[in-house]
Amino acid sequence: MPNIQDSDTHRLDRGFQALADATRRGVIAQLAAGEASVAELAAPYDMALPSFLQHVRVLEDAGLITTEKRGRVRTCRLEAQRLAELDGWIARYEAAWRTRLDRLGSLLGRKGDTQ
């Protein structure tokens, strides 16, 4: 079996990166109130549409939102389940375990391995 180092870390990283931006967090907050078109989401921002679409794409790639084209309107909705993965307590609890396991590794290394 290959040694997969913490298989879901990459997935989580992408999610956290997507949320590390005020515009994208704003979009999430808007979508938490219900689905909305790209134009509606873009309205509060003083930003060219192509730039705004970049943000939408980052959120979509991270799985935090899904978009659907209906006629000429692209509608976005929140993937609540995905957001829950990055949210609060469990994410921090799991991060704590990663820290622990890494610290255990350095502790074992420091003491020298005599097998």
Added chain:
Amino acid sequence: MSHQSMIHRTTTMSRTYAASPARVFAAWADPDIRRIWGSPSDNVELRIDSADFRVGGEDVQTCMVQGEAVASVIGRYHDIVADRRIIYTEVISDPGALLGMSLVSAEFITAGSGMRLELTLQTVAVDGSDLLEGVEEGWSSALGRLGGQFVAV
């Protein structure tokens, strides 16, 4: 505090260590060693209030930040096979209120000249799992709307 929501998640982690399964197992079994690596973050000091590493035994730990207790962790061991596996539950409370709990399964596997640790966390967080800044209200209404459709990961 009422528990309005629960979130469940199962996660697996794997680490390879240049040490024998017995040494890594000992690092879990010995509270003095566990205190060194078991803190959830570098600014938290782990205080071991009691330790009883045997099936049915209970560990009580307190997470301290600058001398102040921020969380308590009560562990109970359900299965221990020396140098091979440990299964226990960990109940984490903010002094007074349950935050969440986890079924922790650790497997110690010989791998080459060292070992591989396979860890599985089956966790439930209750309410108060704090939400991303600024989306609190929308989030709870989104959850409300999703209703029965909401299945935690």
